[in-house]
Amino acid sequence: MKRLTLAMTCAMASFAIGLTAPFATADDDHNKRLSVTVSFGAGLNTTGPANHHILPNVIKVKSGGVVNFVVAGFHQVFVYNPGTTPKDIVVPASGTFINDLTNIYYQGLSPAGSPPPGLANTQNRVESVFFDRPGRYLVICNVTSHFRNGMFSFVKVIDCSVPLVSVQLTPLTSLRTPSV
Numbered sequence: 001m002k003r004l005t006l007a008m009t010c011a012m013a014s015f016a017i018g019l020t021a022p023f024a025t026a027d028d029d030h031n032k033r034l035s036v037t038v039s040f041g042a043g044l045n046t047t048g049p050a051n052h053h054i055l056p057n058v059i060k061v062k063s064g065g066v067v068n069f070v071v072a073g074f075h076q077v078f079v080y081n082p083g084t085t086p087k088d089i090v091v092p093a094s095g096t097f098i099n100d101l102t103n104i105y106y107q108g109l110s111p112a113g114s115p116p117p118g119l120a121n122t123q124n125r126v127e128s129v130f131f132d133r134p135g136r137y138l139v140i141c142n143v144t145s146h147f148r149n150g151m152f153s154f155v156k157v158i159d160c161s162v163p164l165v166s167v168q169l170t171p172l173t174s175l176r177t178p179s180v
Ligand SMILES: [Cu+2]
Pocket: 041, 052, 074, 075, 076, 141, 142, 143, 146, 147, 151
């Protein structure tokens, strides 16, 4: 038995992704998963619950990578440290925003009011979030009604430098067809 490093596994996964999605290479750093684009909101041609989605549902990125949230419309990105689940979010009975800061990792720009100095909080924008530690991070839209409509996702940060898996490799000699 030979041990494969996760780095090799990541390379193989990238190859597999390349086989299944040969055209999805421009926005994810040639499938190296260091820069990933995510749709935060279904788009500007949708309204109501149809808009309240984060795509994809599971976002995969390497540690040290960046997720670029493309915000379409009135939304606010909140990212929580590993351990927080959607059921942990304390949703107020009323109000536009949830604002649960427990275990928060990244608090995105509010689409309401004035932006922080030096930043723009226009409703249509890109927010780039850096992830340096492996784990499973919950991402939600902080707008109360949107979260209630299921607007949340997960960022799965993978550390490709640590050996985590092992597989059984079959020697090539055992695969030869016996001669007749
Ligand atoms: Cu939203």
